[in-house]
Amino acid sequence: xxxxxxxxPPGAGKGTQSSKIIDKYSLIHISTGxxxxxxxxxxxVLGQSAKRYIDAGNLVxxxxxxxxxxxxxxxxxDANGFIFDGFPRTVNQADALDIxxxxxxxxxxxxxxxxxxxxxxxxxxxxxxxxxxxxxxxxDKKINNRIAIYNNETAPVAEYYKKQDKFAAVNGVGSIDSxxxxxxxxxxxx
Ligand code: AMP
Numbered sequence: 368x369x370x371x372x373x374x375x376p377p378g379a380g381k382g383t384q385s386s387k388i389i390d391k392y393s394l395i396h397i398s399t400g401x402x403x404x405x406x407x408x409x410x411x412v413l414g415q416s417a418k419r420y421i422d423a424g425n426l427v428x429x430x431x432x433x434x435x436x437x438x439x440x441x442x443x444x445d446a447n448g449f450i451f452d453g454f455p456r457t458v459n460q461a462d463a464l465d466i467x468x469x470x471x472x473x474x475x476x477x478x479x480x481x482x483x484x485x486x487x488x489x490x491x492x493x494x495x496x497x498x499x500x501x502x503x504x505x506x507d508k509k510i511n512n513r514i515a516i517y518n519n520e521t522a523p524v525a526e527y528y529k530k531q532d533k534f535a536a537v538n539g540v541g542s543i544d545s546x547x548x549x550x551x552x553x554x555x556x557x
Contacts, residue, residue, distance in 0.1 A: 368473055369394060369448035371554065372455070372464075374525065375481035376517040377510070378488035378495070379539050380546065384481065385452045387547045392554070395443045398452040399432055402439070404501075422502040424509040426456060426516060433463045444471060456521045461528070477557035478528040479550050481539035485514060533557075 369392055373381050382398065389396050403421055406414030413431065420427045436454055443449070455461040468474050483491075489510055496504035503509050528534040535553040539546055 368446070368476075369554070369557070370451075370468065370473060370476050371448070371557070372451045372475055372478040372528065373481070374478050374521075374528075375539060376483065376485075376488055376521075377513045378491040379481040379483045380491075380543075381452050381481060383543055384547060384550060385450055387543070388450055388550065388554070391551065392447065392450075394448045394450045395439070395446040396450050396452060397436060397439050397454065399427075399436065399454040399456075400452075402435055403427065424503045424513040424516070426520065429457060429459050429463070432456075433460060433467075436464065437467050440467060440471065448476070455524055456517075458523050458527050461524050475528070475531075475533055477533045477535060477553070478525075479553055480525060480534065480536045481546070482536050483539040487540060488514060 371388065371394070373385055373388070375381050382401075385396055385398065388394065403414070403417050407418050407421070408414070413435070417427045417431060426432075432454065436451075440449065451464070455464050465475065489507070492504050492510050493507075495501075503513065525534060535556070537546065537549045537553060
């Protein structure tokens with residue numbers, strides 16, 4: 368299996384690049400943000416409990432996220448592989464992911480980190496806010512909070528994968544196709 372973590376701050380283009388990666392490599396897309404938004408739209412118990420964290424731009428507690436990802440992996444063990452998008456966001460989640468994959472005889476093949484300067488991120492999210500309907504895209508305070516949480520809690524996950532020699536950085540500024548080309552090049556080295 369080809370199991371990829373697509374890593375990067377909010378607005379880096381993870382969702383956009385994920386759909387291209389899925390098309391090329393036929394992987395199962397596990398986007399924790401998309402899964403939460405689906406739960407919120409369907410007003411499930413999980414959606415109701417996650418909403419207050421998400422709308423404020425805070426992280427949903429680890430145990431909730433980890434359980435949701437575990438279910439998705441278990442449902443798709445016959446897949447070509449997985450792309451994890453927006454997960455893991457804490458070192459604790461990264462550890463849990465390694466353990467759950469190991470249970471199924473699997474492991475992470477590599478991590479792709481999309482690097483985009485902070486000003487570009489903010490502009491992209493402000494642009495996306497016009498159509499996304501996402502409460503957490505709507506004001507600068509929430510956007511700044513999400514970026515600060517990324518810097519404090521999620522950035523250390525990069526070190527976690529660097530230590531395992533499973534980390535590749537890609538410049539996330541450029542056309543969708545040129546960024547994707549750089550990603551595909553990295554994936555071919557995994
Ligand atoms: P995203 O679509 O990846 O930007 O995620 C939207 C929101 O969902 C985040 O700001 C968090 O509130 C929540 N979320 C998504 N993935 C995670 C995660 N791995 N851990 C904690 N919260 C998450």
